[in-house]
Amino acid sequence: MHIRKRVLITGGAGFLGSFLCERLIREGCDVLCVDNFFTGARQNIAHLLENPYFEFMRHDVTFPLYVECDEIYNLACPASPIHYQFDPVQTTKTSIHGAINMLGLAKRVRAKIFQASTSEVYGDPEVHPQRESYWGRVNPIGERACYDEGKRCAETLFFDYHRQHKLRIKVARIFNTYGPRMHPNDGRVVSNFIVQALRGKPMTVYGDGSQTRSFCYVDDLIEGFVRLMDTPDEVTGPMNLGNPGEFTILELAEIVREMVGGKSEIQFKPLPGDDPTQRKPDITFAREQMGWEPRVQLREGLRKTIDYFDGLLAEMDDISVL
Numbered sequence: 001m002h003i004r005k006r007v008l009i010t011g012g013a014g015f016l017g018s019f020l021c022e023r024l025i026r027e028g029c030d031v032l033c034v035d036n037f038f039t040g041a042r043q044n045i046a047h048l049l050e051n052p053y054f055e056f057m058r059h060d061v062t063f064p065l066y067v068e069c070d071e072i073y074n075l076a077c078p079a080s081p082i083h084y085q086f087d088p089v090q091t092t093k094t095s096i097h098g099a100i101n102m103l104g105l106a107k108r109v110r111a112k113i114f115q116a117s118t119s120e121v122y123g124d125p126e127v128h129p130q131r132e133s134y135w136g137r138v139n140p141i142g143e144r145a146c147y148d149e150g151k152r153c154a155e156t157l158f159f160d161y162h163r164q165h166k167l168r169i170k171v172a173r174i175f176n177t178y179g180p181r182m183h184p185n186d187g188r189v190v191s192n193f194i195v196q197a198l199r200g201k202p203m204t205v206y207g208d209g210s211q212t213r214s215f216c217y218v219d220d221l222i223e224g225f226v227r228l229m230d231t232p233d234e235v236t237g238p239m240n241l242g243n244p245g246e247f248t249i250l251e252l253a254e255i256v257r258e259m260v261g262g263k264s265e266i267q268f269k270p271l272p273g274d275d276p277t278q279r280k281p282d283i284t285f286a287r288e289q290m291g292w293e294p295r296v297q298l299r300e301g302l303r304k305t306i307d308y309f310d311g312l313l314a315e316m317d318d319i320s321v322l
């Protein structure tokens, strides 16, 4: 008899989590999705609820969780600055207490555990592009610290459980990722620009727009997650996962505007505190260990994301008419 792998995904009703749920169900896993709907949404997983191999549990990972599983993907944590700064204490608790609980669970059931860490552990980097060996430059008391330091401490916990309790761990440092199902109001740059351009509203560029980011399409990232989980036990990470294509924020605004075909003006607004000036992953390690690299070019991924938001905004307009 074929025994299905039981996989727990925390934050499974969020943007990345919902794609991961889909992918693992397709691969024949039994998926338990745990989420408190802080930033996630029922609609993201609505199409999975009838699937016999999908189960949803509403739960906050800062509290203990007793379930049985073979693998854990720990994604629970708000990811966009406006969300993680809304209740910064809760953000830190989610990263740290969430990691402790999931590691405790992994230890009890001897599950392999994956952590969704972030390029934010590099802070405002003075090394460019960023390699995994770089220790980062994070302001520990700034307005982004609840997220950055929470994720850094979660990495510490993962490596200490690995050394102390011999847990099998996989730590991914995720760079900016975009795609359908991003929340239209979560304030991230790709969703903001697309929604603003589609609505013909001014596109808000923070600072002078010369800061850079590297944008990875969601399908490429999820492929990286699954491959990292399947690497031999000695591959613990941390491993950068992201698209090395680097763009200034002003370039991104211009590309989105051209692709939407709108006439939005560019409106410059103040740069938020501690906003990193540059960011680009060195993905040599991921290439070497698992032959992974992103396949979707920025314009191709933006086309799919723009089409998604176009449909979503039309639906929202219909609802507001009712």
Ligand code: NAD
Binding pocket: 010, 011, 012, 013, 014, 015, 016, 017, 034, 035, 036, 037, 038, 039, 040, 041, 059, 060, 061, 062, 074, 075, 076, 077, 078, 079, 080, 094, 098, 116, 117, 118, 119, 173, 174, 175, 176, 177, 178
């Ligand atoms: P998201 O906000 O869409 O998803 C996060 C999910 O976690 C949401 O469904 C939310 O409701 C849930 N959650 C938050 N706090 C929780 C708690 N205490 N208990 C249970 N569930 C909780 O964000 P995302 O973009 O899908 O990010 C997923 C993970 O990937 C996060 O850990 C994030 O830090 C990491 N990450 C994302 C990016 C990116 O560009 N999207 C980049 C780096 C790292």
Ligand code: UDP
Binding pocket: 063, 064, 065, 066, 067, 100, 101, 102, 103, 104, 105, 106, 107, 108
């Ligand atoms: N924990 C959990 N589910 C489990 C096992 C543990 O949520 O199946 C939590 C538990 O509440 C504990 C944390 O994980 O606080 C860390 O567990 P660990 O065994 O490492 O530490 P201890 O229980 O000794 O404090």
Ligand code: UDP
Binding pocket: 080, 081, 176, 187, 188, 189, 190, 192, 193, 204, 205, 206, 207, 211, 213, 249, 271, 272, 275, 276
């Ligand atoms: N940004 C912007 N306009 C917006 C939203 C964001 O210019 O409407 C900038 C933001 O200041 C940052 C970059 O775009 O320099 C990426 O922001 P995002 O919040 O998407 O991700 P992060 O800062 O966490 O990389």
